[in-house]
Amino acid sequence: MPITIPYRDASFFNRIADGSLADVAYEISRVYFGDTIPDEALVGLVQSAFPFDTPVHELDKAKKYVLELFHGPSLAFKDVGARYMAAFMSYFSQKLDREINILVATSGDTGGAVAMGFHNVEGVRVSILYPKNRVSDLQEKQLTTLGGNIQAFEVDGSFDDCQAIVKTAFLDSELNKIVSLSSANSINIFRLIPQSFYYIRAYGQLKQFGSPLVFSTPSGNFGNLSAGVLAQRMGLPVRKFIAATNLNNVVPNFLYSGIYEPKESVSTISNAMDVGNPSNFVRLCHLYGNDLDTIKQNIEGYFFTDEETEEAMQRIYQQYNYVACPHTAIGIRGLDNYLDKDTQVCGVALATAHPSKFKPLVESILGQPVDVPERLAHLANRTKQVIAIPADFQAFKESLLQTVS
Numbered sequence: 001m002p003i004t005i006p007y008r009d010a011s012f013f014n015r016i017a018d019g020s021l022a023d024v025a026y027e028i029s030r031v032y033f034g035d036t037i038p039d040e041a042l043v044g045l046v047q048s049a050f051p052f053d054t055p056v057h058e059l060d061k062a063k064k065y066v067l068e069l070f071h072g073p074s075l076a077f078k079d080v081g082a083r084y085m086a087a088f089m090s091y092f093s094q095k096l097d098r099e100i101n102i103l104v105a106t107s108g109d110t111g112g113a114v115a116m117g118f119h120n121v122e123g124v125r126v127s128i129l130y131p132k133n134r135v136s137d138l139q140e141k142q143l144t145t146l147g148g149n150i151q152a153f154e155v156d157g158s159f160d161d162c163q164a165i166v167k168t169a170f171l172d173s174e175l176n177k178i179v180s181l182s183s184a185n186s187i188n189i190f191r192l193i194p195q196s197f198y199y200i201r202a203y204g205q206l207k208q209f210g211s212p213l214v215f216s217t218p219s220g221n222f223g224n225l226s227a228g229v230l231a232q233r234m235g236l237p238v239r240k241f242i243a244a245t246n247l248n249n250v251v252p253n254f255l256y257s258g259i260y261e262p263k264e265s266v267s268t269i270s271n272a273m274d275v276g277n278p279s280n281f282v283r284l285c286h287l288y289g290n291d292l293d294t295i296k297q298n299i300e301g302y303f304f305t306d307e308e309t310e311e312a313m314q315r316i317y318q319q320y321n322y323v324a325c326p327h328t329a330i331g332i333r334g335l336d337n338y339l340d341k342d343t344q345v346c347g348v349a350l351a352t353a354h355p356s357k358f359k360p361l362v363e364s365i366l367g368q369p370v371d372v373p374e375r376l377a378h379l380a381n382r383t384k385q386v387i388a389i390p391a392d393f394q395a396f397k398e399s400l401l402q403t404v405s
């Protein structure tokens with residue numbers, strides 16, 4: 001975490017938020033990094049990271065919007081953090097004489113975005129750990145078929161097992177003497193700074209209505225929500241955040257009871273949010289000074305079963321002719337719950353992934369065909385290449401050392 005979070009008043013955000021995602025990225029990067037990176041290089045980095053935008057889609061004028069974060073190469077919001085990180089790491093790694101080994105745990109979307117963001121980046125090797133049989137077929141193709149500097153590990157366990165193995169690796173002194181490790185998960189602040197950009201960009205797109213903003217964020221590892229809180233702590237005007245989860249509901253439970261009890265994750269149809277012990281819980285509390293009242297004032301939690309998620313997908317399709325993936329539907333349903341009691345706001349639900357990433361599931365729930373964009377469709381016939389391992393750190397360590405030697 002930065003020692004202090006730089007604060008800017010509303011006039012700063014009113015000025016910068018009208019720009020493109022790349023423009024916002026430039027302005028906020030300057031705030032964090034000062035003149036560490038020369039201007040010309042910084043402009044090039046943000047432009048290469050963000051050739052796409054994060055538009056808002058209107059559901060109900062001035063009242064309810066979907067912030068579409070799936071217009072990047074892997075069709076998920078993770079592209080924003082992964083591509084920014086890849087651009088900056090590649091810039092800095094040219095000055096190093098050692099290869100950087102990135103370890104990343106994924107429950108579905110992070111892996112694909114990181115694989116695509118770092119594919120063929122010189123001086124960087126990526127190891128992706130994902131839970132066997134717990135990601136969608138197309139998500140699996142994204143993270144297992146690129147080859148080159150990207151290696152996937154299929155772990156016989158849950159996402160939490162993958163995350164625990166990665167965290168143990170960062171603390172293993174023997175491994176750290178042999179390889180230079182880094183993370184592309186949202187435990188890395190370099191993922192959260194860029195993810196704050198699209199909250200700021202949404203403010204720019206909706207400030208014309210003059211209503212306070214409420215963001216509903218579908219949540220698993222809680223990096224996405226933490227990024228929004230980071231923007232708020234920088235001064236972005238936000239009335240409230242909704243933490244919307246599936247039955248992996250340890251944070252909504254904490255918000256009701258004040259007690260944080262991590263538990264085994266359960267499998268749901270919103271698989272990317274199947275996290276039983278979210279990495280960013282500690283950071284989220286830290287961002288609000290570890291004060292429960294402040295946390296509760298700013299975040300409200302809702303969780304939904306798979307049946308409720310399916311109902312939400314069907315209702316959103318019937319009411320708005322909008323096809324939402326299961327994760328996005330949870331965000332919209334959480335927002336609706338909140339808007340029932342606070343009507344004087346503009347609500348924004350984050351659309352975290354394109355529905356085609358879950359094509360068979362979405363088609364069976366909606367009874368409608370879902371088109372798959374070419375950048376995803378072309379992966380369907382590629383062959384999966386993985387190293388299969390048990391959910392055990394030593395097994396991972398041995399395999400990793402073989403792949404890097």
Ligand SMILES: N[C@@H](CCOP(=O)(O)O)C(=O)O
Nearest residue numbers: 106107108109110185186223
């Ligand atoms: N939902 C994630 C899990 C990892 O979260 P991250 O914020 O640490 O990248 C995924 O789709 O992999």
